Amino acid sequence: MITVEGLTRTYGDFTAVDDVSFACRPGRVTGFLGPNGAGKTTTMRILVGLTPATRGRALIGGHTYHQLRNPARHVGVLLDAGAQHGGRTGREILTLGATAMGLPRSRVDEMLQLVSLTETEARRRLRHYSLGMKQRLGIAHALLGEPQVLVLDEPANGLDPAGIRWMRGLLKDYADRGGTVLLSSHLLHEVEQIADEMILIGHGRVVAQGDKKTLMDSHRGTRAETTHVICLDNDRLAEVLRERGVTVRPHGPGLAAECASVDVGRAAAEHQLVLTDLRAADEGGLEDLFLELTSATQREQPSAGGWAGPPAGPPPGFPPPPAPPTYGGPR
Amino acid sequence: MSHPAPPPPYQPPASTASPAATPGGPGIDLRGTASIPLARLVQVELRKALDTLASFWFVVGLAIIVVGTEVLLTIAIIVQEEPSTPGDYASVASFITGIGLPVLAIMLVTTEWSQRTAMVTFTIEPRRERVLLAKYAVCLVLTIATVLLALVLGFVCAGVCELALPDLTTWEVDWSVIAGFFITQVLAMTLGFALACLLLNTPAAIVGFFVYRLLPLLVFSAIGGFFEWFQDVQPYIDFEVAKGPLYDLSLDSAEELLQLLTSGLLWLGLPLGFGLWRILRAEVK
Numbered sequence: 001m002i003t004v005e006g007l008t009r010t011y012g013d014f015t016a017v018d019d020v021s022f023a024c025r026p027g028r029v030t031g032f033l034g035p036n037g038a039g040k041t042t043t044m045r046i047l048v049g050l051t052p053a054t055r056g057r058a059l060i061g062g063h064t065y066h067q068l069r070n071p072a073r074h075v076g077v078l079l080d081a082g083a084q085h086g087g088r089t090g091r092e093i094l095t096l097g098a099t100a101m102g103l104p105r106s107r108v109d110e111m112l113q114l115v116s117l118t119e120t121e122a123r124r125r126l127r128h129y130s131l132g133m134k135q136r137l138g139i140a141h142a143l144l145g146e147p148q149v150l151v152l153d154e155p156a157n158g159l160d161p162a163g164i165r166w167m168r169g170l171l172k173d174y175a176d177r178g179g180t181v182l183l184s185s186h187l188l189h190e191v192e193q194i195a196d197e198m199i200l201i202g203h204g205r206v207v208a209q210g211d212k213k214t215l216m217d218s219h220r221g222t223r224a225e226t227t228h229v230i231c232l233d234n235d236r237l238a239e240v241l242r243e244r245g246v247t248v249r250p251h252g253p254g255l256a257a258e259c260a261s262v263d264v265g266r267a268a269a270e271h272q273l274v275l276t277d278l279r280a281a282d283e284g285g286l287e288d289l290f291l292e293l294t295s296a297t298q299r300e301q302p303s304a305g306g307w308a309g310p311p312a313g314p315p316p317g318f319p320p321p322p323a324p325p326t327y328g329g330p331r
Numbered sequence: 332m333s334h335p336a337p338p339p340p341y342q343p344p345a346s347t348a349s350p351a352a353t354p355g356g357p358g359i360d361l362r363g364t365a366s367i368p369l370a371r372l373v374q375v376e377l378r379k380a381l382d383t384l385a386s387f388w389f390v391v392g393l394a395i396i397v398v399g400t401e402v403l404l405t406i407a408i409i410v411q412e413e414p415s416t417p418g419d420y421a422s423v424a425s426f427i428t429g430i431g432l433p434v435l436a437i438m439l440v441t442t443e444w445s446q447r448t449a450m451v452t453f454t455i456e457p458r459r460e461r462v463l464l465a466k467y468a469v470c471l472v473l474t475i476a477t478v479l480l481a482l483v484l485g486f487v488c489a490g491v492c493e494l495a496l497p498d499l500t501t502w503e504v505d506w507s508v509i510a511g512f513f514i515t516q517v518l519a520m521t522l523g524f525a526l527a528c529l530l531l532n533t534p535a536a537i538v539g540f541f542v543y544r545l546l547p548l549l550v551f552s553a554i555g556g557f558f559e560w561f562q563d564v565q566p567y568i569d570f571e572v573a574k575g576p577l578y579d580l581s582l583d584s585a586e587e588l589l590q591l592l593t594s595g596l597l598w599l600g601l602p603l604g605f606g607l608w609r610i611l612r613a614e615v616k
């Protein structure tokens with residue numbers, strides 16, 4: 001439904017979007033994933049005709065956006081929920097949209113209800129809206145024209161956990177009914193849960209695409225097996241493993257060892273170390289893959305001084321340093 | 332917060348039930364959808380021109396000033412027992428709105444940028460020239476409405492005078508004056524619109540609008556003082572002077588028409604052209 005072919009956009013010497021090609025199919029949610037400044041928003045802006053492409057083309061349902069007559073009836077767009085007049089009420093904003101698209105006023109009430117904005121909230125002016133309320137209004141605006149295609153830039157931005165879950169359900173349901181969804185995010189966990197397919201972009205280039213399984217399979221061969229382990233004495237376990245030539249690095253409250261879990265278990269048993277958690281690192285694999293693929297463009301490079309010590313409390317959020325120095329290194 | 336189950340967002344139309352085997356998946360069938368009619372765009376833009384707090388209070392303020400002035404004027408005329416016609420009052424109202432309305436025209440364009448609503452406006456109608464046309468049409472609608480309101484106000488004030496000074500009040504309206512005012516208003520609106528498109532910034536365009544009318548006056552008289560030959564050229568590049576015959580509909584020579592065209596092209600055509608070109612090719616953020 002969405003076809004992007006060789007899309008390129010340069011600003012002077014800088015190439016923001018570099019020969020990007022991908023397709024989004026109906027009935028599927030496609031996640032557009034990449035670190036800050038990777039070119040996601042720029043690609044989407046080109047897709048809806050707000051930014052001219054330097055080269056290449058982007059088609060929606062076989063047409064350029066410009067060719068779609070009354071495009072909002074076919075494509076729901078949310079690029080920036082804050083890009084609305086602060087002096088208008090939420091209801092007024094939707095009413096303007098509905099009028100332009102040629103929809104009955106009742107559609108405004110339907111949409112307000114859909115995104116759980118109450119009547120009093122809808123009468124408030126946008127400048128008094130919270131981030132999440134703006135986002136809800138933006139989603140309502142995108143859905144106004146009953147589009148077959150949705151293009152959403154970081155739709156979960158500012159939504160509370162319940163709101164994120166609600167939106168996940170909404171988009172899944174939308175795709176199940178035959179709609180096409182392209183959504184961007186730099187939050188992998190978010191996309192992982194919603195998207196059927198993923199496009200990984202870094203530095204303006206598509207570095208990988210496909211569904212989760214394909215992505216993992218195609219890169220499994222190049223990646224060492226990793227085990228996540230938590231031990232009562234992490235330092236001692238790291239020492240023991242390193243003596244056996246295993247690369248070990250800190251991971252959350254425990255360690256990540258580049259070997260099979262059975263080897264970690266055996267080493268622990270031999271040295272009478274108590275393990276509280278031991279498992280093959282698979283579910284975190286996508287995150288590693290993502291960081292690996294986009295590492296050339298990642299802003300947070302590991303600092304030369306090394307790692308200060310295991311973080312207290314829960315595992316670090318995304319993104320962790322791609323390759324921290326070996327555990328037990330310079331102190 | 333409870334989240335109700337979403338109603339069906341999209342029922343695939345019958346035509347897409349059997350997906351065609353095109354490379355990019357099924358296409359979108361455009362036959363069922365019509366373009367947004369221009370009248371609807373005008374309707375939306377008119378609503379946008381008046382539905383924000385800023386524009387609402389601007390219009391209310393302008394109305395208060397106009398009505399206040401007319402009341403004072405009526406009282407003054409009755410007290411001093413002066414003769415008056417409805418046209419007199421209408422001209423005063425038009426004069427005041429002639430300063431205020433172009434500001435509204437400017438805001439109609441610039442707020443799309445300052446409030447970043449252009450992103451939404453141009454995704455709903457990507458043919459930007461149609462949006463601009465609709466906005467210009469709104470300027471014309473507002474101008475017509477103001478001139479009509481000024482006339483109504485003129486007749487009301489004249490009616491009041493008629494009661495007080497039946498002998499001094501005449502009901503004759505000099506329509507050429509009204510027409511001249513209309514033309515002037517339209518030109519002022521167009522200039523505001525053009526500068527707004529060119530600068531895309533409310534304060535800059537408003538300042539520009541007033542500087543634009545004063546600066547040529549100063550510059551031309553200065554140059555004319557130093558170089559005598561300039562006095563022959565000036566009528567062809569001085570829009571303020573060339574506009575003169577329009578006010579009272581006295582434009583009758585080919586020379587005057589030529590002067591109006593050349594100076595108009597310079598002072599109105601160029602900024603409008605550049606402004607439209609800028610918006611049509613701008614990257615909207």
Ligand SMILES: Nc1ncnc2c1ncn2[C@@H]1O[C@H](COP(=O)(O)OP(=O)(O)OP(=O)(O)O)[C@@H](O)[C@H]1O
Pocket residue numbers: 011014016034035036037038039040041042043185186614
């Ligand atoms: N008009 C412009 N002039 C110069 N550079 C630009 C312009 N627009 C975008 N860029 C650059 O293009 C790159 C891509 O920006 P873009 O907004 O598409 O990133 P993104 O993937 O959406 O990032 P984020 O996740 O932070 O939203 C950035 O480096 C940005 O600075």
Ligand SMILES: [Mg+2]
Pocket residue numbers: 040041042153
């Ligand atoms: Mg972005």
